[in-house]
Amino acid sequence: MTPSYCMKCGQPLESRSVGGSDRLACTGAECDFVHWGNYSIGVGALVVREGKVLLVRRAIEPGKGNWTNPGGYIEQREPIEETIVREVFEESGVTAAVKRIVALRDQPRDVHNVYIAFLMDYVDGDPVPDGVETDGAGFFSLEEMKEMQVANFTKWLVDIAFHRTAAGGGLRQDSHPVAPLNGTGFATW
Structure with missing residues (x-):
């Protein structure tokens, strides 16, 4: 949703060049509010135990019925590392x-x-699934996953967890992902 009014003073917003890009800015004479855009940050977990990865089955859209790695979105003032620990526990009961x-x-x-x-x-x-966002949870091997409805993005992440998590090297663009990505992906090699 694109805002129409200033979140600071309530005056209408107008399109204006700010920092070399068109942005919505407040029309109020005394206000300097600029709407910088709409962003979301999601996190996902690859929890591996005894050669198996933790997956949850989505009970809601998007992706209802698909097995995915646990994850979710950060809260405004929540550190990312706390978000992923919370999301794993909420969706699967696993610490x-x-x-x-x-x-x-x-x-x-x-x-x-x-x-x-x-x-x-x-x-x-x-x-244990939470019964709201997830209706299934467990640790699964690569062999077991072949018979499951695993989301493509999760297939890419599982490949990283099992085959490309060598220490060092940092993140590099994945030009040949094992499953189609919607956007650009970076992974460890």
Whole structure:
């Protein structure tokens, strides 16, 4: 949704060149508000235990019925590392600890989305779906996943978790992802 009125003083917004780009800015004489755009930051977990990865089955759209890695969106004042720990626990009942970032997807669109995937250490808990966002949860092997309806993006992340998580090197653009990406993906090699 694009705002029509200033969130600071309530005056109408107008399109104006700010910093070399057209942006919505306040028309109020005493106000300096600029709407910088619409963004969302999502996080996802790759929790691996005994050669199996934690997956949850989505009970809601988007992707209802698909098996995905647990994840969600950050809260305004929540550190990203706390977000992913919270999301894993909420969706699966599993406690996990951040090990490192292993992938990033950049998806420019009306609401520009950045998604950060974390490799996580299993700490405790048996997978149990939350009954709201998820209706299934468990640790699954690559062989078991072949018979499951796993979302394409999750297939890419699982490939990273099992095959491309070597230490060092940082993130590089993935020009040949194992599953189609909507946007640009970066992963460890």
